[in-house]
Amino acid sequence: MILASTDDLRKHVAIAKSLHFPDVEPYIDQAVYQFTERYVGDLHLTLAEPATGENADILNKARNILQNALSNFVLYLYTPIGSVIFDSSGFGNAESDTRSKLEWTQIRDLQRGFLMAGHTAMDRLLSVLEKNKTIFPTWAESEQYTESKELLVSNTKTFNDCYTIYDSRQTYLALKPAMRQIEDQFLYTFLCPELITFLKEGEPSGVQLQVKKYLQKAIVAFTIAKVVNEGVFIIDGSSIKIKFDTLPSDKVYNPDYGKPADFLTQTSLRQKEYGQNYLSMAENLIKANPEEFTQCESPIIVKEEEGGFMPYNTKGVLGL
Numbered sequence: 001m002i003l004a005s006t007d008d009l010r011k012h013v014a015i016a017k018s019l020h021f022p023d024v025e026p027y028i029d030q031a032v033y034q035f036t037e038r039y040v041g042d043l044h045l046t047l048a049e050p051a052t053g054e055n056a057d058i059l060n061k062a063r064n065i066l067q068n069a070l071s072n073f074v075l076y077l078y079t080p081i082g083s084v085i086f087d088s089s090g091f092g093n094a095e096s097d098t099r100s101k102l103e104w105t106q107i108r109d110l111q112r113g114f115l116m117a118g119h120t121a122m123d124r125l126l127s128v129l130e131k132n133k134t135i136f137p138t139w140a141e142s143e144q145y146t147e148s149k150e151l152l153v154s155n156t157k158t159f160n161d162c163y164t165i166y167d168s169r170q171t172y173l174a175l176k177p178a179m180r181q182i183e184d185q186f187l188y189t190f191l192c193p194e195l196i197t198f199l200k201e202g203e204p205s206g207v208q209l210q211v212k213k214y215l216q217k218a219i220v221a222f223t224i225a226k227v228v229n230e231g232v233f234i235i236d237g238s239s240i241k242i243k244f245d246t247l248p249s250d251k252v253y254n255p256d257y258g259k260p261a262d263f264l265t266q267t268s269l270r271q272k273e274y275g276q277n278y279l280s281m282a283e284n285l286i287k288a289n290p291e292e293f294t295q296c297e298s299p300i301i302v303k304e305e306e307g308g309f310m311p312y313n314t315k316g317v318l319g320l
Helices: 006-010 026-040 056-082 104-131 156-162 169-187 193-201 207-227 258-288
Strands: 084-087 090-093 233-235 240-242 301-305 308-312
Touching (some): 006 056, 026 104, 056 104, 104 169, 156 169, 156 207, 169 207, 169 240, 207 258, 258 301
Antiparallel strands (some): 084 090, 233 240
């Protein structure tokens, strides 16, 4: 079992030796189901015991980080009931001559701390897994895998190079639905699907690779513009991350007046402008180098004109 004793918890969280482990043990499965399974599946079973032999150093590093994450998530779940006495007579506050009850605000602060520490550990774990895919093949072939070959912005690093997400795999995964919508809205109405498939799955080079980079920057910019008002992310002038410390009872909203609201509005407008500029740069490169873009059976570029959408020709040669 990846967490089997109070000592296992104490490796990662500063708790007293007197904590009765059976009291927190029921929350291990809950922590897996609620927090880690969605990202790493049954890795807690794979890493239940310390590894020996080949790749033991990487396996045990991952095990230690997963223990860290689970320890914090378990204590996050346990904290509310751990502050009370619950028996057949009902609930009561755990008070004595040497201990007074915690205020609810203090309990919430503890929970926020456990949540933040747990999610920070999860991002570290996902980074280790992604860098060692051959050691964790089951995870790399699973639906929890953090790279997304179906998207042009296919991994955390590519997104982070365009707009800082603190190398957070969880933030990248949270942004994937928005990126899919952005591709449908801006990419598939702009370029032929054959070229998009080549840019995603092929090996573009030279001008082709530069076009891909411009398109990736456009997708990131439009994605930021889309999610800036959704309230589940923390956004400043040059970075975005999930609000990892949001508790279930918290109301999630963005400001709708004053300087904070103006900042979000301006960020959205600015990122839309950046996205349009990058699309224009990609278009200009394609038009200047038609011989590099021979993937299309259908028109390569669809450009909006006064009369509607005018396709620019055809297989092999881009009509200008």
